[in-house]
Amino acid sequence: MQNCIVLNGDYSYLNTVNWKKAVKLLLKGKATAVKYTDAVIRAGKTVIQVPAVLKLMKIIRTIYRTHVPFSKKNIMIRDNYTCQYCGSKDELTIDHVIPTARGGKTSFENCVTACKTCNCKKRDRLPTEAHMYFKKKPVAPTISEFTRVKALKADILDLLEELGVY
Ligand SMILES: [Zn+2]
Secondary structure, three states, X not given: OOOEEEEOOOOOEEEEEOHHHHHHHHHOOOEEEEEEEEEEEEEOOEEXXXXXXXXXXXXXXXXXXXXXXXXXXXXXXXXXXOOOOOOOOOOEEEEEOOOHHHOOOOOOOOEEEEXXXXXXXXXXXXHXXXXXXXXXXXXXXXXXXXXXXXXXXXXXXXXHHHOOOO
């Protein structure tokens, strides 16, 4: 049986999947059929017409970008909405590792998620001066791991897996 074309929520081309995956996406309500093939499959008493073209219910935006744009929100996504100093998930702010007043840049490498308490405690000091250390060195996230985190949060990771994006 022929492969099914999957369109993104905005009708742009996304990928092709085999008919089994296409039917699964339909049955799970993650996509609607734009066009059907003549083929039908039977599951018990149910007869399902195999789709030729599917359109996703949601728009997946981040997959084909080449880099993750810098933003406070994206830092928090990278850090899994967790204070990088103490692990708290409350009252999150962005901490400049090297304070801006001392030449620290506003970048993925110099910014971490920190709770209000830790940020106040650290003030305008370096981590070594404040004796506050984070477990993971902050880096610019790659598009693939970032999309994975976002997909997990949006509960569409299984969808991406079915589409062969992962
Ligand atoms: Zn903290």
